[in-house]
Amino acid sequence: MKKMDILLKITLITTLVGITLAIFNLVFLSSLSLSIISILIIPVGPFIFQYRKYRERKEVEERFPDFLRDVAQNIRTGMTIPQAIKSTKDTYYGALTPYIKKMIVQVDWGVPLDKILTRFANRTTKPLRRTVLTIIDTHKGGGDIADIFDSVGKSIVEVNRINKERSSIVHNQMLTGYIIFFVFIGVLIMMQIYLIPSLQGISSPELGLSDFEELNRFYNDIFRILIVLQGFFSGLVIGKLSEGSIISGLKHSMILVIIGSLALLIFI
Incomplete structure (x- = not known):
């Protein structure tokens, strides 16, 4: 949250600086070069803000399989689903960590797994949202949750690998x-x-x-x-x-x- 607040402040500052410079140039100087500079300054803040959000979303997608794998392993050791999720509280998952902490809080409140995953899906990207909804539907159908987490995690890893290969191509x-x-x-x-x-x-x-x-x-x-x-x-x-x-x-x-x-x- 602090990072987002800083990015919002940067966005506001660069926008104000760019607009002020553009008005000053329009009134006093009428320099095309200065106009171009002011135009370039204005989108710097919004660009940093949007790009940061984009990188965080990508990191959430990349680290989600790690979380699924850890939870599946915990379940196989004999833990219940709530215990398996709570046992990941000390694991760092990058940009995914704040989402996991919210899940753990909801587990402590006794919120059902399907609702926890649905709330998580609503805060993530479309590809990850579809994946989480698939987990929910499969779980409702009576499948083994550890196997579901494992197979979905492997699918996400494979999709990420294909995307990286596409990027290199x-x-x-x-x-x-x-x-x-x-x-x-x-x-x-x-x-x-x-x-x-x-x-x-x-x-x-x-x-x-x-x-x-x-x-x-x-x-x-x-x-x-x-x-x-x-x-x-x-x-x-x-x-x-x-x-x-x-x-x-x-x-x-x-x-x-x-x-x-x-x-x-x-x-x-």
Whole structure:
């Protein structure tokens, strides 16, 4: 809970800083570069918040089979189901630990297993929710709970393994996305260094540009906007392909936009 409170504060601070910077720039400076910086600052907090939640959900999914295996082993040693669950209270399951502690509290209150699992399922992701509901239905059908926990845990581990193999397979596609973006940056830099100077002496009245210096700044600003747009959407695509999530793509978006902006600052 403390981590989430900190993330919420970070989100609020970065959003306020970005909006304040954008208003200040709009009123006093009218600088496109500063506008881009303020645009980049605003989503930093929400991105950190959402990505943290995404990583925690993934960790819960990955550690849930460990919990099921431990409970199944405890049941086989002769413990009752409530005792088997309570015996895991000192085991650390990463992001899953707070959920387990809530389960143990409910066990102490005498809440039935089906209700405990249903409440847990309602607080987790859809894939894990379906898995827990399967456990509940099978348990109601009279199956051995230890065997159910074991088989479901193994199924989750297998699904996680397949997902990791999928991620490694599409790794080349992720690299391709980065390479395409770097080529795009290279083309813009070459245009700014070699093509735009060749237009020296040419004015563009229809654009409101009376001299080469204004023309140079005009294209420089256009290239910065293109870098931000290309980096942002390329990152989303890379994240969707590599990890199957738009939220994870925000990480790649931030990386690409920062790299592209730095490249323009250094080489132009």
